[in-house]
Amino acid sequence: MNVSVVGAGTMGRGIGQVFAQAGHDVILIDINRNVLSSAESNIKESLSRLNRKGLLKESIESIIGRIKYSSSLEDIKNSKIIIEAVFEKIEIKKETLEIISKHADPQAIIGTNTSSISINTLSQYVNGKERFLGTHFFNPVPVMKLVEIITSERTDGKVVETIEKVMIEIGKDPVFSKDFPGFVSNRILMPLIREAILTFEQGVASAADIDKTFRLGMNHPMGPLELADFVGLDVCYDVLEVLYRDYGDPRFKPPITLKNMVTAGKLGRKSSEGFYTYR
Ligand code: 3HC
Numbered sequence: 106m107n108v109s110v111v112g113a114g115t116m117g118r119g120i121g122q123v124f125a126q127a128g129h130d131v132i133l134i135d136i137n138r139n140v141l142s143s144a145e146s147n148i149k150e151s152l153s154r155l156n157r158k159g160l161l162k163e164s165i166e167s168i169i170g171r172i173k174y175s176s177s178l179e180d181i182k183n184s185k186i187i188i189e190a191v192f193e194k195i196e197i198k199k200e201t202l203e204i205i206s207k208h209a210d211p212q213a214i215i216g217t218n219t220s221s222i223s224i225n226t227l228s229q230y231v232n233g234k235e236r237f238l239g240t241h242f243f244n245p246v247p248v249m250k251l252v253e254i255i256t257s258e259r260t261d262g263k264v265v266e267t268i269e270k271v272m273i274e275i276g277k278d279p280v281f282s283k284d285f286p287g288f289v290s291n292r293i294l295m296p297l298i299r300e301a302i303l304t305f306e307q308g309v310a311s312a313a314d315i316d317k318t319f320r321l322g323m324n325h326p327m328g329p330l331e332l333a334d335f336v337g338l339d340v341c342y343d344v345l346e347v348l349y350r351d352y353g354d355p356r357f358k359p360p361i362t363l364k365n366m367v368t369a370g371k372l373g374r375k376s377s378e379g380f381y382t383y384r
Contacts, residue, residue: 106271109134109184111201113174116218117190118144119246122151125171126161126247127275132173132180141174148172151247178204185210186271188240190218193343198222199230206232214264216240220291220340221347224257224284234259238268241288242277244336252277253288286351291344294332296356298341299363301329305380306362312380330380334373342367 106129110121113135121133121144135141152165161168173180178201181187187209191201198217205215215237217227224239231237239255252272256265265281272279282288287295301315310318316328325332333341342364348357366372366379373379 106130106186107132107184109181109187111135111178111181111187111189111205112191112218113137113140113144114190114192115244116242116246117188118147119151119244120188120190120218120242121172122148122168122247123275123277125168126152126155128171129275130171130173132175132184134175134178134180136176138176141176145172145174151245155247179208181205181213182208182210184213186214186216186268188216188218190242193220193222193340195222195226198227202227202230206230212236214238214268216268218242221287221344223286223351224255224260228257228259235261236264238264239282239284239288240268240272241290243290250276250278251290252279253282253290254279255282255284255288257284287344287348292348295341295344295348298329298333298336299345299357299360302333302360302363305330306360334379334381334383336373337375338363338371338373338379339367 108124108129109132110117111134113133118133121131125131133144152168155161156165187205189201189205191197209215215231217239218241219239228234228237234257237257238260241253241255243249243251254265254268269279280289304310304315305312312330316331319325319328327335342359345357345359349359370376371378374383377383
């Protein structure tokens, strides 16, 4: 099947990679050519890691050979599945979904990879609401088995069935969520991260000890502050803001420390500085 992934950032490149690994022809699209070339080298690196552990069914070259890189959204026209994975900003998603609607095959299924933006809201920008749904992947996409499938009030049941099958076929294990802010994953994860930041802010324990509590006490692979750095502190802040606004519940209120760090450009791993430094 021909699949397009629009947006070649951390999530988009991972999504493109897993489709290609499962034998699909992938077009990875981004308007920024630098992002495309970094996606290309990152995918090669990720495939090499998987290959070293004998997890690939075929050669790296044949998987890479199925991925085309493009900066033109018109190239989605032959795809049966289109996954939008651009920045987590509603205006950017709106603009992208409107262009996708213009060029997409009328039968194509359109999924959006979003952490917290409402699927019903985004469906307004898609021509054919019944073929649109949320496909929320987890970072690092080639490693994490989960995908959250989120439907709008108008998503067709057959589209959900097809996407469920496709997700299983590419090696994911889906869960289903209604379109409530944060769905299941971030509705529960973000208050944990928030509480860890408040615990740190109040000087209850060091960042290292807060994380160690979760790694050794609860067997989490990463503690909540390490995970916040890994996800991106800006992403955590944006998701908490959406949750706080939409539920109106103070348990989602973004901590002041988080706001200060984000506005100072401390975004976690991607900026080499967050609760920890990465150099
Ligand atoms: N591609 C391929 N393989 C990768 C990879 C990648 N991008 N990243 C890691 N790996 C593999 C490694 O090869 C290794 O495999 P092995 O265990 O079989 O040897 C394994 O993953 C572990 O890698 P590392 O040794 O380099 O590092 P860690 O042991 O610290 O694991 C981790 C890294 C997989 C990221 C692990 O720490 C982890 O699972 N952390 C939690 C991640 C998580 O919770 N993600 C979800 C975030 S929430 C989200 O994305 C939603 C959004 O809306 C906010």
